[in-house]
Amino acid sequence: MRTAGNIRSVFWVSSILCSLCVSLQFDPQDNYLIDCGSRSNVSVGGRVFVADDFYSSFLETPKILVNTSSISTLTTFDSALYKTARIFNETSDYTFPIRKPGRHWIRLYFYPFINNNHNLSMAKFSVSAQSFTLLKEFQVETGNLMKEYSLNISSDSLVLTFTPSSNSFAFINALEVVSQPDNLVPLEARTVGSQGSFRNLQKQALETVKRVNMGNVTVYPQNDTLWRFWDSDDSYLIHKFAKFVSNENAVNFTSGFSEDYIAPSSVYGTATTLDSADPLINANVTWHFDVIPGFEYLVRFHFCDIVSNSSSNHLSNVYINSWLVSRNFDVSNLTSNNFGVPYFMDAVVKVSDSSKLKVSVGPYSLEEIYPVVFLNGLEIMKISDSTGRLNVFESSKSSSKVKIIVIVGSSVGLFVAVVLAIVIFLFCRRRKLALVGHSKTEDVAVNGMEGKFANRTGLSGTKTGYYFPLSLIQEATDNFSENLVIGVGGFGKVYEGVLRENIKVAVKRGASESNQGLKEFWTEIEMLPQFRHRHLVSLIGYCDEQNEMIIIYEYMENGTLKRHLYGSDLPSLSWRKRLEICIGSAKGLHYLHTGSAKAIIHRDVKSANILLDENFMAKVADFGLSKTGPEIDKTHVSTAVKGSFGYLDPEYLTRQQLTEKSDVYSFGVVMFEVLCGRPVIDPSLPREKVNLVDWAMKLQKRGKLEEIVDPSIADQIKPDSLRKYGEIAEKCLAENGVLRPSMGDVLWNLECVLQLQGADERTNQNGELPSQVSHLETGESTVEFSMTSMEDLAGVSMSKVFAQMVKEEIM
Structure with a gap:
C-alpha cells in the first residue's frame, strides 16, 4: 500500500478540522477532498479541497494536468x-487508503471547459x-455536473478507475471519498408493487438520482451535516393543491427517530402541503422525477409534522407511481404524538418501462375535518443491478428518451429508401383475406402477387392478400430492435x-417459447379481416416465413388504456374521456357479438387490449383467443378456459361454458379499472382490497362507490x-351470466x-334519471335505437344493420 508521508498528515489535519467546523455530530474517518489538476488548496462551503499536486502517490502514474481560469x-x-x-x-487508478471499512460517499465533479490544448x-x-x-x-457536453455514489467498502483501500473510450480521454475536476454514518443506508427495505423486502442493501452500490427539499427551499452542502445538496422541489411539483410552509424552529430531533x-433541520423544517379550502378535498400532492428504466430505486421519504394542530387529521396515503407505499400513514402516531419530531420511511421500487417516477401524498379518507397532508423531503437512489452496473450508455446532455427517438429516427431514415417500391406494390395489391381451407399440401397462389411471391403458401394453406415478406418487416423494425419494443405479452x-411514406404500424412477433403459439396466430389473422369497424384494430398483414409468427396491425399512437390508468407517468385521463373510451370499446364488442x-x-x-389512437378513440385489439359463438340451438360453447387472471367470468371458469356474457363480465371489470385507476389484482394492498372486483362490488352494494x-x-x-x-x-359482474346485460344494453x-355527466338539465329535481332510461335491462335490449353514423358499420351487410344500430351520440 502506498503512503503519502508528511503530505498525507497535512491532509488529515486540514480535512478533519474542516469536518469539525461543519458538524460536531459526525466525524468521518476517511475524508478525501481533492481539487484535481490544482496546485493549491480551495475552500468551498467551509471545507478544504486539497491540491491534487499533493496526491501524486495516489495515482498509478502521474497524468496530464490542465489548468484554466x-x-x-x-x-x-x-x-x-x-x-x-x-x-x-489511458486507463488510470486512484487508490485511496481506507481507515474504516463501511459505506463511503464518492462524489465526482465535472465541467467540460475548453483551453488551448483540450476541449473537455x-x-x-x-x-x-x-x-x-x-x-x-460517459460524456459531459455542457454545464457543470456532480455525480454522487454510495459504496460499501470492505477492504483497506478503494480503487477508482478512469477508462477513456477508444480514441478519447477521461477527465475529472474534483472528487470526494468520505465516510458515511453506519446506519445511513438500511440493511433492507420493503418493496413496492410486490410482497416482501429488498434485502442486502448494504452490498449494493447506490447513485443519488434526486435529493429534494420540499417547501421550495434549496439546502446547500454547508448547511447539511453530511455536505449533501438538497434541490428545491418547485420544479418537480405539480402545483395544483400544493403550498409551501416553513417552521424550522419546530424541529425536535429525538432519540429513537x-x-x-x-x-x-433545514429539510425537516420546511414542507409542501395539500392546500384546499374544502375540508372534503380528495386530491394528492404529486412530484415527477426523471429516472432510467430497468433499475430498482431506493426511495426515502422524510416527514416532520410542523404544520398540524389538535383538530387535524393526520391520516394520509403515500404512493410511488400507481403503487401504494403506505395506507393510513400517521406520522404523529409514529412519533408518539410529539410535535416536530422527524421521521423517515424507505421503500424500493422497480421502474421497468417508464422514464418517470411519480411520488404522491394524499388524504386517506374524507372526514369532517381538514386533512393534513405533507412531505418534507425526498431522496431517490438508484440501486446497482446484478452485474454491478449503475449506468447505461448515456451522455449528460440527452435523456434516454431522446436517445431512443434518435435511434428510431435513424433507423427509419435508413430503411425507407430501400423498401419504397416494395411497400407501394404491397399496399396497392392488398385485399381482404379469403379463406379457402387449411390443407398444408395445397399449393395456393397469393392473390395479386407476382414475381418471387407469386406461389406463396402459408402454413395453414390460407390464401391471402395480406402476406408480407420477412425482409420487409425486418427493415421496418430495424431487425426487431429492442429500442422499438412498445409492448410485451404472452404471445x-x-x-x-x-413502412413506406412514414406509415406507422405495430408488429407483433410470436416468441418461440410462447405458450399461445400457432393456433392463436392463425386464429387472429383469419378472423381479423372479417371485421371492418372503427372500434376494432385493423389487420395490415402477417408473415410466417422461417417459422416466424408475425402479425402487423394499424399503429395506435396512444398505446393501451391500461398505461393511461396506472403504472406510467402519462397525464391522467378526464372522466369524460374515460367514458368515451368505454363507449367506444363497448361499440367494438357489440359489433363482435352481433x-x-x-x-x-x-x-x-x-384494459391492456383496448388501444387508443391519436385522438384517444378506443379500439379493441388482440383476437388470438377469440372464439366463434354457439349455434342457434345452443346456449354456450364448451371450451377450455383461456383469458387473463382477474378478468375471467367465474361461470366460464367453473363450468368451461363460454358465452357473449363472458365478455360482458370482463368489460365490467374494465369499467371498475377505469373508475379506480388501479390494477385489477394488487397484492400490495390489504387482503380485502387486493381484488378490485370484490372491493368495488362491496362498496357499490353499500352505496359508497365514491370512496x-x-x-x-x-x-x-x-x-x-x-x-x-x-x-x-x-x-355486468353478476355471478349468473343470464342476469348480465348484453353489450347493446x-x-x-x-x-x-x-x-x-354533460347535461344536468336532463335530471329531475330529485336527481333521478328520466324514466325512459332509468332501468338497466338484463335481457336483450328493449329500448329504441336510431341509426348511427355509417362509418361504424363499414363492411356490414344491410341484413345485419339492425343488429348494429346504436343510439346517436349527443355531444
Whole structure:
C-alpha cells in the first residue's frame, strides 16, 4: 500500500478540522477532498479541497494536468472546483487508503471547459470503483455536473478507475471519498408493487438520482451535516393543491427517530402541503422525477409534522407511481404524538418501462375535518443491478428518451429508401383475406402477387392478400430492435415499425417459447379481416416465413388504456374521456357479438387490449383467443378456459361454458379499472382490497362507490353519473351470466351516463334519471335505437344493420 508521508498528515489535519467546523455530530474517518489538476488548496462551503499536486502517490502514474481560469459563466456555490482538471489518456487508478471499512460517499465533479490544448466536452470515458460500474461511455457536453455514489467498502483501500473510450480521454475536476454514518443506508427495505423486502442493501452500490427539499427551499452542502445538496422541489411539483410552509424552529430531533445526519433541520423544517379550502378535498400532492428504466430505486421519504394542530387529521396515503407505499400513514402516531419530531420511511421500487417516477401524498379518507397532508423531503437512489452496473450508455446532455427517438429516427431514415417500391406494390395489391381451407399440401397462389411471391403458401394453406415478406418487416423494425419494443405479452413482443411514406404500424412477433403459439396466430389473422369497424384494430398483414409468427396491425399512437390508468407517468385521463373510451370499446364488442351470423366472443377483454389512437378513440385489439359463438340451438360453447387472471367470468371458469356474457363480465371489470385507476389484482394492498372486483362490488352494494374513485377525477364526476355507472358495472359482474346485460344494453346505458355527466338539465329535481332510461335491462335490449353514423358499420351487410344500430351520440 502506498503512503503519502508528511503530505498525507497535512491532509488529515486540514480535512478533519474542516469536518469539525461543519458538524460536531459526525466525524468521518476517511475524508478525501481533492481539487484535481490544482496546485493549491480551495475552500468551498467551509471545507478544504486539497491540491491534487499533493496526491501524486495516489495515482498509478502521474497524468496530464490542465489548468484554466475561463469559467466566468459559472456562478454556482462550488464554482471554484471547476477551474482545473486532471486528464487521463489511458486507463488510470486512484487508490485511496481506507481507515474504516463501511459505506463511503464518492462524489465526482465535472465541467467540460475548453483551453488551448483540450476541449473537455469531447471526452468519453467510463468510471468504476471496486466491482461497480459508475459511469459507462460517459460524456459531459455542457454545464457543470456532480455525480454522487454510495459504496460499501470492505477492504483497506478503494480503487477508482478512469477508462477513456477508444480514441478519447477521461477527465475529472474534483472528487470526494468520505465516510458515511453506519446506519445511513438500511440493511433492507420493503418493496413496492410486490410482497416482501429488498434485502442486502448494504452490498449494493447506490447513485443519488434526486435529493429534494420540499417547501421550495434549496439546502446547500454547508448547511447539511453530511455536505449533501438538497434541490428545491418547485420544479418537480405539480402545483395544483400544493403550498409551501416553513417552521424550522419546530424541529425536535429525538432519540429513537430520525437524526440530523439522516436529514438536517433545514429539510425537516420546511414542507409542501395539500392546500384546499374544502375540508372534503380528495386530491394528492404529486412530484415527477426523471429516472432510467430497468433499475430498482431506493426511495426515502422524510416527514416532520410542523404544520398540524389538535383538530387535524393526520391520516394520509403515500404512493410511488400507481403503487401504494403506505395506507393510513400517521406520522404523529409514529412519533408518539410529539410535535416536530422527524421521521423517515424507505421503500424500493422497480421502474421497468417508464422514464418517470411519480411520488404522491394524499388524504386517506374524507372526514369532517381538514386533512393534513405533507412531505418534507425526498431522496431517490438508484440501486446497482446484478452485474454491478449503475449506468447505461448515456451522455449528460440527452435523456434516454431522446436517445431512443434518435435511434428510431435513424433507423427509419435508413430503411425507407430501400423498401419504397416494395411497400407501394404491397399496399396497392392488398385485399381482404379469403379463406379457402387449411390443407398444408395445397399449393395456393397469393392473390395479386407476382414475381418471387407469386406461389406463396402459408402454413395453414390460407390464401391471402395480406402476406408480407420477412425482409420487409425486418427493415421496418430495424431487425426487431429492442429500442422499438412498445409492448410485451404472452404471445411475444410488439414493435413499432415504419413502412413506406412514414406509415406507422405495430408488429407483433410470436416468441418461440410462447405458450399461445400457432393456433392463436392463425386464429387472429383469419378472423381479423372479417371485421371492418372503427372500434376494432385493423389487420395490415402477417408473415410466417422461417417459422416466424408475425402479425402487423394499424399503429395506435396512444398505446393501451391500461398505461393511461396506472403504472406510467402519462397525464391522467378526464372522466369524460374515460367514458368515451368505454363507449367506444363497448361499440367494438357489440359489433363482435352481433355483426355476423354467429357471435364472435373475444375471450380476453382487458384494459391492456383496448388501444387508443391519436385522438384517444378506443379500439379493441388482440383476437388470438377469440372464439366463434354457439349455434342457434345452443346456449354456450364448451371450451377450455383461456383469458387473463382477474378478468375471467367465474361461470366460464367453473363450468368451461363460454358465452357473449363472458365478455360482458370482463368489460365490467374494465369499467371498475377505469373508475379506480388501479390494477385489477394488487397484492400490495390489504387482503380485502387486493381484488378490485370484490372491493368495488362491496362498496357499490353499500352505496359508497365514491370512496374508490381515482383521486385525479374525483372532483369531475357528477353524482348521478357515478351512480348510473356503478349500476351498469354491477350488472355486468353478476355471478349468473343470464342476469348480465348484453353489450347493446351496456352501450346504451353508458351513453346515458355520458349524457348525465354533460347535461344536468336532463335530471329531475330529485336527481333521478328520466324514466325512459332509468332501468338497466338484463335481457336483450328493449329500448329504441336510431341509426348511427355509417362509418361504424363499414363492411356490414344491410341484413345485419339492425343488429348494429346504436343510439346517436349527443355531444
